[in-house]
Amino acid sequence: MTVKLFAPAKINLTLHVTGQRADGYHLLDSLVVFVDAGDQIAAQAADVSSLEVTGPFAGGIPTGPDNLVMKAAEMAGVPMAMTLDKRLPPASGIGGGSADAAAALKAAARLRGRPASAEDVLSLGADVPVCMRAAPARMRGVGELVDRVRLPALHMVLINPRVEVPTPAVFARLADKENAPMPEALPEFPDGIALADWLSTQRNDLEKPATKVAPEIGAALTALALMPDVLMVRMSGSGATCFGLFEDRENAEQAARNIAEANPWWWVKSASTLPSV
Template identity: 45%
Template sequence: MTETPATGPLLQPAQGLHEFAPAKVNLWLEVTGRRDDGYHLLDSLVVFGEVGDWLEACPAESFSLEINGPFAAPLRQGADNLVVRAVKAFCATTGLRPGFRLKLTKNLPVAAGLGGGSADAAAALRLLERLQGLQLPEETRQALALELGADVPVCLEGRATHMQGIGEQLTTLSAFPRLHLLLVNPGVPVSTGAIFHQLAPPWTEPKEAPRIETDPETLLGMLHSRRNDLEAPACALAPEITRVLTALRNTQDCALARMSGSGASCFALYCSSTARDQAASRLRQDHPEWWIA
């Protein structure tokens, strides 16, 4: 249980409220430079899946966080996490006092390249705004999100977005085709810091803002022309990622297979949900130890 300072007006739900924290998938992720402060500059096309974590807020005299679900264990080892930090930062900004308990159902693997922690923090911010009954000024909420982590602003948007800079330059895409994705994680945690530490110039040349086509086949051609610059160093540190990519590329009707974020999760695109589901079924038979969604 983590307590927050008991100051300010009480922010309390009348009843339980739920907020979804969907998996973040980087369809491409290119590193275009590095700032003097060490932060890397990115160019990424981000989408969100139909699988993710859930946050629930219920009335309580003081704030606490309960974590359950299939991937809760790694998060229970520390008293502080991004959800707690999000609550503290929001209440410090608004001057409110949390009168609720949060329950986090952790369905996404931890340290998996799916933005799970960032998605949870973003869901906490959205949930707190709902409890307050209003949305923070856009500049305030984006600054609050970026303070929590580079992926939190895009997760706060929660829809297809072209992301640049260190995560603060976002262009949401109003028209985006529905994609049939298969997500696979081999159960090997990967350190984002360790992956970025392996990177060195020359960086990928920055490109003009992409024109995202609503036709899936045209979009697929664009995706093939881009890449994930973190994939090679991640595979060197965690060879299991190469096994996942090979298995995905060998499934029938796989149109594209790539690592997401800093790994170890990978995704594959298919022309139909039927082809995707058949691939998932086959992989579950061959690799029952993998997380597949």
């Protein structure tokens, strides 16, 4: 039996860094959504785990034990022959590796019939628990606290200027690690425009330090901000992928075409959020 699973991109609509633990891990408060752009994993039971990587971003992706997908298979205790169709740029702040690991864990559960424990999931990375759910959520702590939220549909353009941004380098540039969280109770949002308006009052605390590491992020944000119908723009995660929100998918697709034509070396993708469940 072959199991095929979609590994959607994770977008941090907000990312507030609220503290740092004694062990060095940072505390976050982040509103997260998932979109209809992502990777795909195909897996089947095998005597020994293996990984083949295909797709436009296959180059340079390790296939050995250091890959999160292989670590997920080892942790689950289910040897699998896996093929990863890599369509998201690596090290880009949209959770590609974490989403791939989550998909591998789900594949192992389908083949074995037993889900991974919460502790094992978190051991693979802070984003893996929320990627296991792949639905709108508020993520807090070091990633172990995940609360589902109901959000209206959002339509967006994603831009990655084809630069990889190491997360440790971004956190090293963050001057203040004790910042205010989002409100304890989130507002009700009647539509995407209301949500975009509220998001404009929130932050990604890593955006400024990431831009210092990779100035190309500033160019991507500017390109999005110059689109006539954009509602708001922000960087996702620790970068370098940026997003702009639009009222509908048609406007997002037109903006993506315009930006891609002017910047053919960038990764540009229109996307819409996956629904709340």
